[in-house]
Amino acid sequence: MARENFNDLLAFVRVVREGSFTRAAAQLGMSPSALSHAIRGLEARLGVRLLTRTTRHISTTEVGERLFQGVAPRFEAIDARLAGLAEFRDRPVGTVRITTAEHAANSILWPKLSEVLREYPGIQVEVTVDYRLADIVAQRYDAGVRLGDQVAKDMIAVRIGPDLRIAIVGSPAYFATRSEPETPMDLAGHNCINLRLPTHGGLLPWDFGKDGKEIVARVGGQWTFNSSEPILRAALAGHGLAFLPEGMALEHIVAQRLVRVLDDWCQPFPGYHLYYPSRRQSSRALAVVIEALRHRT
16 A cells, blocks of 8 residues: 555544544544545555445444554554654753863863753763863864853853852962962962963963953973863972862862962953854753753852
8 A cells, every 4th residue: 555545544543433424534634525535545445345334323344343453553553652752852862062171070060960960861961071172063062161251252152150260279388398479470489280281282371460460470390280180189289389260279278278379369250151053052952951051140
């Protein structure tokens, strides 16, 4: 039987279930005469009579009953499969790939998304820690996380965290043999722990500002890392001064494991933003992630 005739089979099943051409036609959105014509056409193509019609009653012939018992469960199975697809449409599913810096992954993505993913078991989040300013379209990421002033203008950006401050910190053991710096220029006499940036291969400059004056310090020391966690460990171990996001160092400052210096030279700067190309807005899984990460004051 040609595939287009499956509609006639469905019409036949509906007539048998309803026991009425009028009721079946109303459900199918067609007239009773058109439905009767479709059933006659089906009988003609099959070469058998399927229904016995009287003015008050419709019943299946023996062949019609066999056909009904054979195809009706299959149409029910198709309906169930289609209902299952609707459930997937209503419940976000899929993988969301995000590239981000280590601090944002630990301080924002993990605490905000860990609870949300419990509510959406169909969503998977893949986080890649990378200090490069990745081309998220070319590298097939759904979104990236960067500081507000690093987001490309052709991207949609959503703030996911407050403004940030840097903390310059060293251990009490480090300062036992060295005086605390009073200005950024004093850093030239200190052992500073550097962060190497993979994008250009250079070292992260230490930016300062005070009373409208901006200073970019190029510091040196014995240790250089390509991520922030080892820098924190080195500072705690007394190997030098660290230039870290305030949130990473705060608990150690409070516990007096680290001493903060040059605080008045560390000005707030734009916090983390999630950015993504507009063509990916259609992903419901990404929409859930965006809403979960959105910063609310």
